[in-house]
Structure formats: C-alpha cells, structure tokens
C-alpha cells in the first residue's frame with residue numbers, strides 16, 4: 225500500500241475507486257457426483273485505491289481474477305466480503321448510481337446486433353443525455369479514428385468481426401464520456417495497428433474527458449505504454465501496486481541490467497504471465 229492509499233478515505237473526491245478487503249469465491253461442482261465441490265478464490269482480500277484521472281492497470285495471468293474484479297466494480301457480481309466504491313458509491317448498496325458513473329468495455333459488449341454501428345451509438349449517446357446536431361458527425365469522426373470507414377457505419381453490427389465490434393464498444397465509451405471506464409482486455413484480438421488506435425483513444429479519453437480508466441490486460445507492452453500505475457494480481461491476491469518504473473525497480477538485482485516489466489512480473493509472482501491459472505482452487 226502506498227503512502228497515499230494509507231491516508232486516503234473512500235469519501236475523498238480525488239479517489240475514483242476504493243476497494244477494501246474485497247473477496248469473491250466461486251464453487252466449482254464436478255459433473256462426477258462423487259468428487260467434492262471445489263472452492264475457487266477469485267479475489268482474496270484486495271485493498272487498493274485508484275485516483276481520479278489515473279490510467280490504472282490490472283495485470284495478471286489467465287484466471288488471476290481480473291474480470292471478476294471488473295464485474296464486481298460494474299455491479300454484475302456481488303462480493304462475498306469487503307467493500308468496493310466508485311466515487312464514494314457502494315457497488316452493492318448504491319448499484320444504480322454506480323452504473324451511471326461507469327462504462328464497461330469487454331469482449332461480450334452488448335449491442336443491438338441487427339442495428340448498425342451508427343444506430344447503436346446514437347442510442348447509447350442519447351441514453352447518456354447527448355443530443356444535438358453535432359452527434360452524428362462526432363460518431364463518424366470517432367469511428368474513423370478507429371479505422372471504421374463511412375461505408376461500414378450503416379452496416380448491421382452482426383456483420384462486423386469481433387475486433388470491429390470491440391472498436392465500436394470503445395467508441396461508445398468515448399462518446400458517452402463515463403467518469404470511470406472499465407476496459408477488460410480492450411485490445412485482445414486486434415491487429416497491431418488497431419491496438420495503437422485504441423491506445424491513442426484511451427489517452428485522449430483521459431485528457432479530454434477527465435475520465436479515470438481501469439484497464440485489465442495480460443499485454444505487458446500495453447500496460448507499460450498506457451498505465452500510470454499497475455496492480456499485479458496473482459491467483460486472486462494483490463502482490464504489488466506501483467508505477468511501471470517502480471515495479472521494475474523492485475525486481476532489480478545488483479550488477480544486472482534493469483529488468484523488463486515481464487521480469488518484474490516473474491520476480492513478484494514466481495511464474496510467467498502466460499501461465500494458465502484457471503480453475504486452480506484458492
């Protein structure tokens with residue numbers, strides 16, 4: 225825990241996300257009747273906070289708990305223990321208020337698939353109170369920046385590839401200007417050029433819209449390029465929270481060249497980021 229985290233309080237307006245003692249377990253029942261159900265601890269007593277305006281990364285291997293954390297923060301899952309607040313609102317008791325403050329972008333982005341990108345984005349923007357003449361032009365410009373041309377804008381989304389739908393989800397987050405943007409693996413499955421477009425838009429979103437961004441990834445380069453601070457999750461436990469530079473410094477050995485973020489991850493968790501942890505009981 226950093227000095228700031230030990231001094232901050234959940235009511236502090238400069239704190240966007242406040243997580244204290246957060247624990248979530250799942251019971252995995254085997255199809256074979258004789259074997260005992262297994263309890264998987266997806267999140268184990270997490271405590272951290274994210275400052276308003278930060279781009280905060282959650283880095284962890286498959287099954288380390290990243291999506292579970294995002295789902296708790298977006299009010300889709302109820303934690304077993306502990307609390308989580310978004311700008312002071314409790315994600316369980318004040319879920320309605322939290323929903324108005326967040327926008328979650330994930331692979332299972334929900335759209336009206338038979339409607340076009342333009343129709344979906346007009347609907348979402350109006351839901352967030354955006355109207356007026358400039359809206360259509362903004363939608364065209366935002367999609368254009370992500371490489372979706374004017375000729376594709378009126379096509380039904382069901383005809384878009386997964387990567388293109390992911391871009392429309394990111395455009396939606398940009399157009400609706402949420403205060404907290406939860407990005408769950410936003411560039412997975414995108415080609416390198418599209419990845420760079422998305423990353424540029426994330427930076428712009430923070431700069432122009434006073435957004436706080438929580439980004440789950442297992443892409444080390446992306447985490448390093450985008451994040452002010454990174455939390456490393458390992459089997460549901462928080463092993464470190466710090467700037468990329470300080471995480472790397474933690475893994476430095478006297479006389480050796482300065483470690484990469486990948487080496488820092490290995491030193492802090494004891495395994496490589498690609499390690500498959502899914503299904504391991506906590």
Ligand SMILES: Nc1ncnc2c1ncn2[C@@H]1O[C@H](COP(=O)(O)OP(=O)(O)OP(=O)(O)O)[C@@H](O)[C@H]1O
Pocket residue numbers: 250251252264265266284285286287288289290291292293442501502503504
């Ligand atoms: N709905 C669920 N029911 C049962 N177990 C679950 C559920 N959701 C997650 N888990 C388990 O919780 C653990 C953490 O999963 P989670 O999806 O949060 O990890 P992750 O870090 O997001 O992984 P990935 O990078 O593969 O998306 C895993 O062991 C997973 O099997």
